[in-house]
Amino acid sequence: MADELGIFEVMFNCRAMRRIKPDAVPEDLLRRLIEAAHQAPTASNGQNTRWIIVRDAEQKMKLADLNREARRVAYGSPAPATDPAMARRQAASKWHTDNLQEVPVHIIACLEFETPPLDTFARGVGTGGSVWPAVQNLLLAARALGLGAVPTTLPLADRPTAKEVLGLPENVEPYCLIPVGYPMGNFGPVTRRPIDEIVRWDRW
Amino acid sequence: MADELGIFEVMFNCRAMRRIKPDAVPEDLLRRLIEAAHQAPTASNGQNTRWIIVRDAEQKMKLADLNREARRVAYGSPAPATDPAMARRQAASKWHTDNLQEVPVHIIACLEFETPPLDTFARGVGTGGSVWPAVQNLLLAARALGLGAVPTTLPLADRPTAKEVLGLPENVEPYCLIPVGYPMGNFGPVTRRPIDEIVRWDRW
Numbered sequence: 090m091a092d093e094l095g096i097f098e099v100m101f102n103c104r105a106m107r108r109i110k111p112d113a114v115p116e117d118l119l120r121r122l123i124e125a126a127h128q129a130p131t132a133s134n135g136q137n138t139r140w141i142i143v144r145d146a147e148q149k150m151k152l153a154d155l156n157r158e159a160r161r162v163a164y165g166s167p168a169p170a171t172d173p174a175m176a177r178r179q180a181a182s183k184w185h186t187d188n189l190q191e192v193p194v195h196i197i198a199c200l201e202f203e204t205p206p207l208d209t210f211a212r213g214v215g216t217g218g219s220v221w222p223a224v225q226n227l228l229l230a231a232r233a234l235g236l237g238a239v240p241t242t243l244p245l246a247d248r249p250t251a252k253e254v255l256g257l258p259e260n261v262e263p264y265c266l267i268p269v270g271y272p273m274g275n276f277g278p279v280t281r282r283p284i285d286e287i288v289r290w291d292r293w
Numbered sequence: 294m295a296d297e298l299g300i301f302e303v304m305f306n307c308r309a310m311r312r313i314k315p316d317a318v319p320e321d322l323l324r325r326l327i328e329a330a331h332q333a334p335t336a337s338n339g340q341n342t343r344w345i346i347v348r349d350a351e352q353k354m355k356l357a358d359l360n361r362e363a364r365r366v367a368y369g370s371p372a373p374a375t376d377p378a379m380a381r382r383q384a385a386s387k388w389h390t391d392n393l394q395e396v397p398v399h400i401i402a403c404l405e406f407e408t409p410p411l412d413t414f415a416r417g418v419g420t421g422g423s424v425w426p427a428v429q430n431l432l433l434a435a436r437a438l439g440l441g442a443v444p445t446t447l448p449l450a451d452r453p454t455a456k457e458v459l460g461l462p463e464n465v466e467p468y469c470l471i472p473v474g475y476p477m478g479n480f481g482p483v484t485r486r487p488i489d490e491i492v493r494w495d496r497w
Contacts, residue, residue: 290348
């Protein structure tokens with residue numbers, strides 16, 4: 090694709106986009122997102138990521154309800170933020186919580202295991218390394234295609250219920266839900282602390 | 294950067310590069326890798342990834358020895374592969390195992406926690422989602438800059454010893470080691486099963 094965005098241009102302007110228009114997303118773009126995700130590495134090249142693309146209104150409402158319940162349990166009713174950046178973030182989170190069912194597509198990233206994993210294994214370091222790189226590819230691809238997205242784990246916090254809603258067998262574990270659609274806001278750079286605060290040379 | 298590679302061009306040609314030349318990598322490129330990694334999302338925007346960039350020969354030998362020991366424990370002496378693709382992979386793995394200390398840079402991706410995490414928490418779904426997207430950004434940035442890389446977890450399998458080698462405090466956990474340098478082989482596309490085998494619509 091001669092006219093595609095540059096890799097660093099995308100990476101440095103891949104803000105979490107929570108406010109999404111209800112407009113439908115063409116199926117070929119959704120397939121393109123999964124293709125991009127599928128290029129990421131998996132442990133021992135297992136290629137065991139699995140993707141549920143949810144557009145059904147009833148399914149999305151169930152997932153949005155799970156998200157609302159998990160947020161209530163985790164955070165209750167937080168006091169209004171006084172810091173402007175935090176207040177913006179809080180408002181975007183509230184929109185996301187109230188309107189998740191209106192986002193046109195929910196993509197759920199899963200891993201399929203040969204046998205039903207022990208809980209600690211399913212949540213383990215090695216397995217996370219097989220799904221989260223693919224999620225990042227998907228987020229970058231969405232940005233490059235003009236789609237807004239954000240990785241969320243709260244809708245899956247009640248794992249047995251989430252698995253039941255999605256019809257997942259014992260040996261398939263969901264890791265995150267990514268609402269996808271055309272963003273209401275503008276893409277832009279993310280803000281990060283200076284890298285000298287996060288890098289050490291040779292040892293801690 | 295007007296002349297940077299396109300996002301999809303990089304993603305679809307980001308093969309795991311295990312055979313690496315001993316040539317040093319300029320420090321500004323290493324910093325560029327961390328900057329790219331640092332753009333990835335973290336849970337609740339914690340920005341708690343930490344990066345140890347190891348160039349010291351003695352440190353690299355200790356990590357290479359840990360990798361050799363972990364591979365011996367995990368795989369023993371595997372029978373030679375008969376499938377050509379598997380045989381190539383096996384040969385690359387053997388090179389990687391034998392020569393890890395010669396790769397000019399080992400980058401270790403870590404997360405810093407406010408308090409020392411319980412083991413299950415440190416290895417949990419939520420925490421993996423704060424470090425592996427950054428690792429994927431780093432791999433893509435390396436590819437875009439002409440550097441070879443591959444994410445590995447075996448050198449960190451003996452976590453107490455790995456943490457001791459790296460001097461990591463209780464509340465900093467290592468997730469993967471990425472050997473980085475100029476590749477001996479050529480970049481190229483990865484091979485993946487068709488996406489219709491990994492996608493379901495609305496439910497499993």
